[in-house]
Amino acid sequence: MSKKHKTKVAAVVALMLGLGLSAGIDGTFSSNAVHAEEHGHDADSQAEEGHEHSDSGHDKASKRKKDDSESHSDKEHDEAEEHGHEEHKEGELELSAEQIKTAGITLAQAKSGVVNSLLELPGEITFDEDRTAHIxxxxxxxxxxxxxGLGQHVKKGQLLATISSQQISEQRSELAAAKQRAALARTLFERERTxxxxxxxxxxxxxExxxxxxxxxxxxxxxxxxMVALSGSSKPTGGxxxxLRAPFxxxxxExxxxxxxxxxxxxxxxIISDLAKVWATFNVSAKDLAKVTVGKAVEVSAPELETQVSGVVAYVGSLLGEQTRAAMARVTLPNPEGAWRPGLFVTIKIATSSQRAAVTVPxxxxxxxxxxxxxxxxxxxxxxAQSVxxxxxxxxxxEVVQGLTEGTQIAAEGSFILKSELGKGSAEHSH
Structure with a gap:
């Protein structure tokens, strides 16, 4: 192509480009701008929608959190009210009058009374030595x-054992000979008298x-x-x-x-002992001897047996032990059922003084x-339940110093049953 021809083509292209550019500016470019604008607007809309969506999600999350917080607060409030209700009920036991009667619970009133000051001494149940024999x-x-056999109850005069003895044989022979001599002497005497x-x-x-x-x-x-000294009987049994027979x-x-x-x-x-009566022996120190005298009323109790009996001091020793530096004293106790077994440790309570109390309970x-x-x-x-x-x-x-007023009705006998029931309720609540 010649240079002149190329110049003409270039001019035509430039003219066409100019017309196209103008159209682009008026149409295409405008269309593209509108599209871009719309696209930007759409982007802005989407951004705003996203923001609104984000705000909506945030609001929903805030609302949910608020609802959860309010629900948690309400739950805590309900639990607090329930806990407060439980605290209010703590220590209470619901029992009908029929249940109280069936359980063997007796009622008593707190009242004024006299409380004795007690001297408590350890003691021990021993055999009544006046009724214990070594056979x-x-x-x-x-x-x-x-x-x-060992531990067997026996009656007075009951046979315990039989012993073969040459001494008994000789003594019985002597007794028989003495009887014969006496009979012959009486016959001769009557004859000579006649x-x-x-x-x-x-x-x-x-x-003569x-x-x-x-x-x-x-x-x-x-x-x-x-013969009586040897066997306890003057009647010959032969051989x-x-x-050996029981003395009582x-x-x-043993x-x-x-x-x-x-x-x-x-x-x-x-060794035979009559356990119908036993001794409760105890030591009295020198400083307490003035408080413990013969005839003084005492209470003897055994925690293991959960029992208590009344008695009086029957004996107070005149000498002090070399090791204990205390005097031996004793109380004689009836023992019809054999519950007071020798060797049992007991507590001896002796009233030494009395005082008046405003409120007392059993x-x-x-x-x-x-x-x-x-x-x-x-x-x-x-x-x-009330602490006192x-x-x-x-x-x-x-004596109740604090926590109870005079005239209040309380559980006396059988109150340990209420303690047991209260303990069961606490165990169930803890689970």
């Missing part, structure tokens, strides 16, 4: 039979016969007394058998005898809950 054979011999009365024989023969009879009777009595009603508390064993006068084969009304003295006050629904402060006490009543 020993009175003769030497070999054990042939044993008719009782002859003397008939003036057939001399008075001297009569006097009378003396012989008296000597024979003395020998017979001596033989009988020996060489010696019988009691229990075999047994040291066996079949075939050789025993003698020093063998302690049985001793069994006081229960320990969470290491605090507590009573159960009667309410319309049942009982309410206690003062002086004795075996019967306890």
């Amino acid at each position: 020993v054979p009175r003769v030497a011999g070999v054990v042939e039979a044993i008719t009782v 002859l003397w009365q008939d003036k057939i024989s001399a008075e001297q023969d009569y006097l 016969a009378r003396q012989a009879l008296q000597e024979a009777e003395i020998s017979l009595k001596n033989a009988q007394q020996k 060489n058998r010696y019988e 009603d009691g229990m075999i508390i 047994k040291h005898i066996a079949l075939g064993e050789v025993v003698n006068e020093n063998s302690n084969v049985f 001793a069994q009304a006081i229960q320990t809950i969470e290491n605090k003295p507590t009573v159960f006050i009667r309410t319309a629904e049942g009982f309410q 402060k206690v003062g002086a006490r004795d075996g019967q009543v306890v």
